[in-house]
Amino acid sequence: MSANDLERKIVVIGAGPAGAKAAMAIADLGSNVLLIDENPYVGGQLVKQTHKFFGSKDLYCGLRGFEIAKIFEEEIKKRNNIELLLNSCAVGLYLEDNKKVIAVVNEEKLIKVISDVLILATGAYENFLLFENNDLPGVYGAGAVQTLVNQYGVRPGKRCLMVGSGNIGLIVAYQLLQADIEVAAVIEILPKVTGWYVHYAKLKRCGVPILTSHTIVKAIGKDYVEGAVIAKVNKNFKIIKGSEKRLKVDFICLAVGLTPFVDLLWQINGQLKYIPELGGFVPYYDENYETSIPNIFVCGDVSGIEEASTAMLEGEIAGISAYEKIYGETKETKELKEKKKKELLNLRKGPHSKKILVGLKKLRNDS
Amino acid sequence: MPKENYNPRIFEHPILKFEKKKLVKFYFEGKEYYGYEDEPIAAALIANGIKVFHITKEKKRKRGFFCAIGRCSSCLMKVDGKKNVMVCITKLKEGMRIERQ
Numbered sequence: 104m105s106a107n108d109l110e111r112k113i114v115v116i117g118a119g120p121a122g123a124k125a126a127m128a129i130a131d132l133g134s135n136v137l138l139i140d141e142n143p144y145v146g147g148q149l150v151k152q153t154h155k156f157f158g159s160k161d162l163y164c165g166l167r168g169f170e171i172a173k174i175f176e177e178e179i180k181k182r183n184n185i186e187l188l189l190n191s192c193a194v195g196l197y198l199e200d201n202k203k204v205i206a207v208v209n210e211e212k213l214i215k216v217i218s219d220v221l222i223l224a225t226g227a228y229e230n231f232l233l234f235e236n237n238d239l240p241g242v243y244g245a246g247a248v249q250t251l252v253n254q255y256g257v258r259p260g261k262r263c264l265m266v267g268s269g270n271i272g273l274i275v276a277y278q279l280l281q282a283d284i285e286v287a288a289v290i291e292i293l294p295k296v297t298g299w300y301v302h303y304a305k306l307k308r309c310g311v312p313i314l315t316s317h318t319i320v321k322a323i324g325k326d327y328v329e330g331a332v333i334a335k336v337n338k339n340f341k342i343i344k345g346s347e348k349r350l351k352v353d354f355i356c357l358a359v360g361l362t363p364f365v366d367l368l369w370q371i372n373g374q375l376k377y378i379p380e381l382g383g384f385v386p387y388y389d390e391n392y393e394t395s396i397p398n399i400f401v402c403g404d405v406s407g408i409e410e411a412s413t414a415m416l417e418g419e420i421a422g423i424s425a426y427e428k429i430y431g432e433t434k435e436t437k438e439l440k441e442k443k444k445k446e447l448l449n450l451r452k453g454p455h456s457k458k459i460l461v462g463l464k465k466l467r468n469d470s
Numbered sequence: 471m472p473k474e475n476y477n478p479r480i481f482e483h484p485i486l487k488f489e490k491k492k493l494v495k496f497y498f499e500g501k502e503y504y505g506y507e508d509e510p511i512a513a514a515l516i517a518n519g520i521k522v523f524h525i526t527k528e529k530k531r532k533r534g535f536f537c538a539i540g541r542c543s544s545c546l547m548k549v550d551g552k553k554n555v556m557v558c559i560t561k562l563k564e565g566m567r568i569e570r571q
Contacts, residue, residue, distance in 0.1 A: 141540070153485050167485065192540075228541050238544075240521040240534025247538035247558075255513040256480040256488035259535075281484050326532055327521040 107214050111137040111186070112429050114205065114218035116193045116367070119147020120411040121403025121418035122224030123175045128422030130182040134430065137216070138185055139207060141192035145179060146172025147226060149411060151249040153281070154274050154302075158412045158450060168411070169253070193225075196367040203399060205367075220398045220425045223368060224418060227361035227382065227404035232266065235321035241328025245275045245358035252282045260354035264331045265289040266319050270410070272358030273302035279356075280309055287350045290317040290333055292340055299455060319355070320347060328354050363405045368394060380462030381407030387466060390444075392421035400425055407466075409459055416447040478517045494564040511557035511568060512538070512545055523547055523557065524570055547571055 115126045118140035126138040144150060152168025163171045179185050188207070191214070195206030205216040229244040231237070243251075243259060245267070251257045263284055265276045268291035276286045289306065294316050296303050306313060316336050323330035335346035362383045365375055374387040374395035385407050392400045402421035403414035423440045451460060480488060491506040498520055505514025512535050515523065523545050524533040536544040540559040548571040549555040557568070 169486075228539075229537060238531055238533060240523070240532050243535065244537050244542075247536060250538040250558075251513060251516065251535075252480070253486060255509050256483070256486070257513045257517045258478045258480060259516060261476060282480055327534060 107212065108217065109137065109214060110217040111135070112218065113137070113220045113222070113425050114139065114203070114216060115222040115224060115422075116140075116205065117147065117224035117226055117403070117405075118142075118145040118175075118179075118187070118189075119224060119226050119403060119414070120149060120171075120175075121226075121405075121414040121421070122147070122222065123179065124415040124418035125222050125224060125400075125402055125422035125425070126185050127178060127182065128419040129426050130184045132423065132426045132430075132436065133184075134426055135184045135186065137188060137218070138179070139188045139191050139193060139205075139216070141190070143190050144172070145175050145187070145189070148246065148249075149175075151246070151253045152274075152411075153253050153278055156412060159446070161446075162412045162415055162450075171411075193367060196221075196370050198371050198396070201398075220400070220428045222400045222402065222418075222421050222425055223386075223394075223405055224401070224403045224414075224421075225364040225367060225405045227363050227408055229357070230360040230362055232319070232357050232359050234319050236324070237322065239322045239324055239328050240326065241324065241354045242322055243354060243356050245271045245356050248354075248356050249275055249278065252284075253278060258282060258284055260328075260352070261285060262287055262352045262354075264319070264333070264350055264352045264355045265358060266355065267291065267358035267360070268293075268296040268298055268303070268313060268315070269358060269360065270298040270302055272356075273298040273306060275356060275358060276311060277302065277305050277309075280306075280311070286311045287352050288312040288314055288317075288333070290319065291315045292318045292336060294338070318342065322355055323349070328352065331355055361404060361408045363408065365405060368396070368399065368401070371396060373399065376466055378407070378462045378465050380458045381466065385462075385466065389467075391424035391440075392417060393424060398425075398428055407459060407462055409456075413447060413450055413459075416443055416450065419443045420447070478519070494562060496562060496564070496566040496568060498568045499570065505562045507563065508561045510538075511547070511549065511555075511560050511562050511566070514562045515557070515568070522570070 114137045115122045129136040149168040149172040158164045191209040197204040203218045203221040207214040320332040335343045375384045386394045400421040402417035494507045503518045522532045536542045538558045545558045547557045548569040
């Protein structure tokens, strides 16, 4: 071990909703935990979310994402058994004997972090979409638009085409209106809007055209986006000739889904399964969120694309399970975990969770 | 579409409050601009109407800001002489010299 090495019993990578809650659960059971995040703040993508959350009091209902991120920061500071390592990006994972060795880049330094039990709460990254001129400046991911507008108060443009009507597309389109940016249209390739009705209704009330069975054909512009061509599609998702329409927009926002960030587990040959309902390749994990590699857990979007409230519960379950690996199962941990599992089940009772439940069934079945 | 007195900076918002930060001078391709200290370089560039961050070597295609979280490499620029800096996650400091690489 060199001076820069850290050796800790339990390490959590990622301080978004899943990782932050995992660390808090571990700390509340009485263990020390090291929480690592690449950003200079905790909360992950919550910091750029301005809509109010649903669910229960325990899951911060009625509060906005950035407010929840602030609560996380305070709650983590309050617990002196959580060691927080910010501005630190986990870039590599290795197995040495029974230890998990993580290569972490902090500013310009490389730190070796050695752990017995590891929780990966690394989240997801945005999907891209293939169309002509998709590399033109002014084609943004929805997350980037949220970062610019909500975190730094900068408008990417005056008039936007939103591609995708899932929750992110709908919510971000509404956030653009709040920032005094026009939304020319929200387009969706499926014959129906895929996000929650409540978010759809807000946009509809503001008069934003929401066009289903539509796709983007190309971006127009010499140096940056000056327009977009959209078109209708048939039931096989093929463009209907003659239905092309040109929109005058100065930026295009892609909200076409997320892919779990599984790279660290991949590096050590952790078992992955391709499950479209969960967002693509996801780690195999059991009911306690343990992967195919003993003592490595996953939670949140890396375990399947869902949303922040379920990510928090998954984090707590993974956190309790990680604690048990070191300190053993007790009546307290068992009961607490059962309670969290029940809450998660309740949260997934709505029609929007059907896809996740199908995906989870596939994950568990033929492995 | 064009709004009068359009400014990419948001000063009024129904939910969010943007604290006034320290204004700092920086250079893009040798020209002087202003941005807020510690905001991402990319945010300062966009606030100044600069959208093209990079021109590809072979096909001379323009590239801009895409993911904002240090994943996609679309925003690599030369900052104070250092190449391949992700300007979406690098904080703006007084006097920085930013160039297309």
